[in-house]
Amino acid sequence: MTAKSWVLTDRSKGIWVEELELTAEDLGCAGASVRKRVLRGGLSDGVDVIEVDNGQFSFTILPTRGMGIWRGRYRGLDIGWQSPISGGPVHPGFVNLQDRGGLGWLTGFDELIVRCGLDSNGAPSTDVVADNMGNPSEVEVTLHGRIANIPANRVEIQLLPGDPPTIAVLGEVDEAALFYPGFRLSTCISTDVGANAISIDDSVTNLKGTEAEFELLYHCNFGPPFLQQGTVLKLPARLIAPRDARAVEGIDTYAEYLGPTAGYIEQAYWYEPLAAPDGATLALLRTAEGDRGVVVRYNTDQLPCFTQWKNTAAMEDGYVTGLEPGTDYPNAKSFERAQGRLRRLAPGASHEVGLRLEVHDNAAGVQAIEAEITEIQHQTGLEVHRQPLPRLSG
């Protein structure tokens, strides 16, 4: 068996495939399938989706929404969360990022994994950039940037030989314009047949002729049945600090989660994660019983910052937690710059990121992950700050 490829979209070559269905037979993998289609009606009208099923783990990729991952299901367990948006995924044409003081991104937010960036992520703010004249110009920066609402100009499905074989979906999303920063996100989202994991291999390239700052954060969002009363977040870290006064209130139980709680106000914690010598690290969200867990693996050389977002509000208000490794913390970009956390890319240079989502539906799997975390942590003590740190909270 050799690699097979199906190009679905290529704007530069005028390629477009409206629908594609690859069966287990096409893929040569029992139980596997890939289906590409265009959603119609409501808020999803015109949204391209690629539904991947590796036989055990199914999930939906959104070329129209910056190659985000919408929702998944692993052996009967839902992976993702229930956003108050019931009709998604949402076409970017229905999203106005500037709405409600720069919070409009929320009107499209219902993904399992959504990238925040590439020019900026984090809270709405203002920043000073060079205008077309090279003069400093103040601009508004909207919540979590533009990349999640830009469609991919190139999309390809690949089947890679192996034992097991791998299903890969490649995409290119450009966040670029004249007198704007110009970045290309090239992603390969892959899963081995029968595996409990999705791998994301991303590259952010500076398309422009001058050096540029960028920000990139992976907003990985989980609700039930992984998030529930007593669920715990574990990750190796050298430091944890509350984002603000609200997070200070919960510092004694930062790692633990409530069940759905009407009126709950979000709490966020900044982590400085620890990693193995090669930078590899992970974060685990597991149930109180330890019989189920989701893991986000990443590399601190690529994504040195980690944010825990606890939003254990009522189910109907969006009961969810975000595990958010990033190049930076989702503060105002100007603050992150001042703290020296902005990465820069030379013309043509790229920043590579590998991120992997794993699901464990049994105690043995969860315990093995906990052992990994303990192994990384054991070298170093964990500082838990009870008050916000000036260098982390903007």
Added chain:
Amino acid sequence: MTAKSWVLTDRSKGIWVEELELTAEDLGCAGASVRKRVLRGGLSDGVDVIEVDNGQFSFTILPTRGMGIWRGRYRGLDIGWQSPISGGPVHPGFVNLQDRGGLGWLTGFDELIVRCGLDSNGAPSTDVVADNMGNPSEVEVTLHGRIANIPANRVEIQLLPGDPPTIAVLGEVDEAALFYPGFRLSTCISTDVGANAISIDDSVTNLKGTEAEFELLYHCNFGPPFLQQGTVLKLPARLIAPRDARAVEGIDTYAEYLGPTAGYIEQAYWYEPLAAPDGATLALLRTAEGDRGVVVRYNTDQLPCFTQWKNTAAMEDGYVTGLEPGTDYPNAKSFERAQGRLRRLAPGASHEVGLRLEVHDNAAGVQAIEAEITEIQHQTGLEVHRQPLPRLSG
């Protein structure tokens, strides 16, 4: 004959019907038809429309624009108005609500009946809301809110047995997101075969886990041949007051309309309507001759406020009047709150509204309506204020 149903859109079930045509034979009603299609080209590209014809009264429903009613025609008479937008109905993707200081809603405004809400209606303003941290945050509020530019996630046609049978179009439109208010508009727009009326039965439900304010106004808009020189608005009321200095100028003739008048500046009047003991009331727009009229029936328990919008400008500038029953007056939301006019919904609670549009094309019909109005009014005197009232004009 039993009820029949055709689900056209159901995002949660992945149902989508691109085109549907129900003939008189399908419906079992001579002269009746229902046609669902998707408009293509220009500003309407991608707009779903459902064209209902009950044999005497035809009208177009816009699932893509929040289940508004675009235009109608009753026995050769146009129902609606000619907006300066000639290429509508307009897809929300071409509308930026924040344009021109929050007036962008106007770039999509050409409907016969358009709902204004659900979080807010009225003039652009600023308001203070709780942000994701529960802290007060100032946000811009755009003209007449978002609901008219949100597509329905569920659309269904029903044929209900009866003598005559009833054609009903059901829709669900969600105005909801994380950290935003969350409302569902559930509507049933129906007409009896051969009837001179359209009934709208709406329910606004608070989807969120906390109590929420909402605003809802039915902007019912009429031009020729109902609005013309000498046309009169009649409705039972205890009080009328001009909105502002411009309306003061016209207070002596508030009920009467000019023909198309180049350079005319809009005048608006606030009414406190009277109703029958069960809350039922109505407003009549009739020609000077009394041979034609349109009636808006509603209930003051559901919609206690009524606004008359006179915009008898030149035809090409939008010669139109709005009959606007609402939960509130279309002032800044903060003003309506201060006046105690904002309705609140507990988590999961709903506010029901029934509204009915009737057309009369003969003097006897118009006279019967006038008798109804007189009957409701006769118990109470009408206060006509010649100056704006502080409690009504924000």
Added chain:
Amino acid sequence: MTAKSWVLTDRSKGIWVEELELTAEDLGCAGASVRKRVLRGGLSDGVDVIEVDNGQFSFTILPTRGMGIWRGRYRGLDIGWQSPISGGPVHPGFVNLQDRGGLGWLTGFDELIVRCGLDSNGAPSTDVVADNMGNPSEVEVTLHGRIANIPANRVEIQLLPGDPPTIAVLGEVDEAALFYPGFRLSTCISTDVGANAISIDDSVTNLKGTEAEFELLYHCNFGPPFLQQGTVLKLPARLIAPRDARAVEGIDTYAEYLGPTAGYIEQAYWYEPLAAPDGATLALLRTAEGDRGVVVRYNTDQLPCFTQWKNTAAMEDGYVTGLEPGTDYPNAKSFERAQGRLRRLAPGASHEVGLRLEVHDNAAGVQAIEAEITEIQHQTGLEVHRQPLPRLSG
């Protein structure tokens, strides 16, 4: 042979043609073809394009983007430029004009010829307009206005008999709404079979019942192989002035162009063009060798102002020059008003513009154009101002 016509879009009549292909045989012109289709995928999803090939000159018209001309190719030479947007043409649903302080227009900007207007063109600014009450109201004005992001409501292809025959594409684009200005752009974009030119015949009509100001500028953009190291701009003029301090730096070489230059900051020059007695004039962009040139012909009675935009940045940053005849200079509209340069249209009145793009791929053609320019210039001296002029630079 008589004229033939194919109506592709007519919103008022419900006409829509998804695809059309006219072959040389259909057109009766060897080598000629016209193809209408809808692009799918990425930023172009849903964009109508009409690809015209006259046998020597091919170019793409964008009904979805206000009847702009995207790119062309003449005898193997690319006409247009390479915008940092690689996936265009961009659907207006992906463009938010208010983004980044009113610069969002740039996120859709990759055309060869794009109209800027109709209510305004030029830099983002604020202006004071009459609101719905006739009161002065401050509104934001976004870069280069709305017309390039409004789809045409009517599109027609015509084949006009002649020797050679002419291929014409007609379009109507409305920039209009209640309480907004209301303009209709009616365009006829035509080319003779085998010719080296495209003609644009535009009419801007005031649809409203009151007099209105308007602005219209033709942003004609060229990169390689016409723009390159040593390329020169020539046009007959009575006056040239730098826009600002940055342009002052380059005043000695205003007419000459650098090759792609990393970090180059744009320079712009205002021209008061000279014309033949009937107003006809032209501008030539030619290579240093004089073997290639593009010409923009226009009429100073219709378009009295000319702007030269030099942006010889790195290729990847958008190496381009704009030749921009306009009714005004692309300053803030309020400044142009104060300088008396705003044109006004009575109700129903129109402003006609003829503009022609010619390509020359040989020295003789270029020399003939230079002779035309010399002929117009020779009567008058050219004032080159070395500092910005208060009446031209806002």
